[in-house]
Amino acid sequence: MENEIFQLQYALDTFYFLICGALVMWMAAGFAMLEAGLVRSKNTTEILTKNVALYAISCIMYMVCGYAIMYGGDIMLATITGDGVTGAEEAATYAPSADFFFQVVFVATAMSIVSGAVAERMKLWAFLAFAVVMTGFIYPMEGSWTWGGNAVFGMYTLGDxxxxxxxxxxxVHMAGAAAALAGVLLLGARKGKYGPNGQVNAIPGANLPLATLGTFILWMGWFGFNGGSVLATASVESANSVAVVFMNTNAAAAGGLVAALAVARILFGKADLTMALNGALAGLVAITAEPSTPTALQATLFGAVGGVLVVFSILTLDKLKIDDPVGAISVHGVVGLLGLLLVPVTNDGSSFSGQIIGALTIFGWVFITSLIVWGVLKAVIGIRVSEEEEYEGVDLSECGMEAYPEFTTK
Known part of the structure; x- marks a missing residue:
């Protein structure tokens, strides 16, 4: 009887884990739609190509070496069964191959963040070359120091x-933003984004319905992102924890959207849809570091703080002439840091000093290594398209086709 109960729990936890992983994979579609909606029509095909290709590269590189670096374990050549290779201590409750699948979609999420920030002026193959290093080495290394539990360069353990x-x-989120920031600094702004006298020229996206759809897809996928991180659901305790995480994830997104919309109305006198969308995503990022311990009201307030912060962050980066077409660095980087700093408010097992050291470790590692990789790519093959290609749109120069061929290129 006891064995039958274990088998049922094992099956339910594994199934739940896989479904959550599938929800996170669906976030790749959300990023693709969000970014496609926020770039100009002449750059749509290229950014869609980046999103589908980076997902495939992430899956391959994490299989080849990323998972082994992050957790240890021969994923590429092992036949993974219940008694096989695993890198998670909790793997006795679910299939180890489910752990790999759940982890690999997180890697793709981190890389998707980079895609939008460097949109409309980066060479496709330079981006994909960076994706190989990011998903195969840079992300797994910092993941080994955090979720993997290894000491940072043998010196200290972040958990301790x-x-x-x-x-x-x-x-995931701040790491992706750190890599994006390094690329944007070396890449430079889009032509015409900033005027000679310091003015910021708006470059509207081509398809706000797509951007809105992308946001809803991300919002939905985030239930798998946060809910799956409970790692189980086949007991009363874990099921209750999953329910709390789902509730708080949704509440934070709502709080972020409303707060960002209100701030945009105060600052601009209009209801800015793009700020509202980024506000929802900011709320989701803010709660991701700790969705299991806040009350629903606290989660809503945390999300609202993220929604307010992201508006001012986007405006500040523009003043600094850091050109991020989709606001990815603000949403995932600045608010990602906020999320880490909010954890000790409700979680007694963490400390502000530990959160700050962890944030500095993650950002420092990813930013410096990414800057090196971007710099090498810039020197060897170049990372930016020509001014003429940028003017005509990278769809034609990089992909040879337009997303909307019946439209006139502007």
Whole structure:
């Protein structure tokens, strides 16, 4: 009887884990639609190509070496069964291959963040070359120091210092933003984005319905992102925890959207849809570091703080002439840091000092290594398209086709 109960729990936990992984995979579609909606029509095909290709590259590189670096275990050549290779301590409750699948879609999420920030002026193959290094080495290394539990360069363990990141505000989102920031700094702004006298020229996206659809897809996928990080559901305790995480994830997104919409109305006198969309995503990022311990009201307030912060962050980056077409660095980087700093408010097992050291470790590692990789790519093959190609749109120069061929290229 006891064995039958274990088998049922094992099956339910594994099935739940896989479904959550599938929801996170669906976030790849959300990023693709969001970014496609926020770029100009002449750059749509290229950014869609980047999103589908980076997902495939992430899956291959994490299989080849990323998972082994992050957790240890021969994923590429092993036949993974219940008694096989695993890198997670909790793997006795679900299939180890489910753990790999759940982890690999997180890697793709981190890389998707980079895609939008460098949109409309980066060479496709330079981006894909960076994706190989990011998903195969840079991300798995910082993941090994956090979720993997290894000491940072053999010196200190972040967990022992009081660092906690439930589902990845820092480990996934801030890491992706750090890589994006390094690329944007070397890449430079789009032509015409900033005027000679310091003015910021708006470059509207081509398809706001697509951007809105992308946001809803991400919002939905985030239930798998945070809910799956509970790692189980086949007991009363874990089922209750999953329910709390789902509730708080949704509440934070709502709080972020309303707050960003209100701030945009105060600052601009209009209801800015793009700020509202980024506000929802900011709320989701803010709660990702700890969605299991806040009350619903606290989660809503945390999301609202993220929604307010992201508006001011986007405006500040523009003043600094850091051109991020989709606001990815603000949403995932600045608010990712906020999410880490909010953890000790409700989680006694963490500390502000541990969160700060963890954030500095993640950002420092990813930013510096990414800057090196981007720099090498810039020197060897170049990372930016020509001015003429940028004017005509990278769809034609990089992909040889337009997303909307019946439209006149502007």
């Amino acid at each position: 210092l009081g660092f906690s990141d439930f589902a990845g505000s820092g480990i």
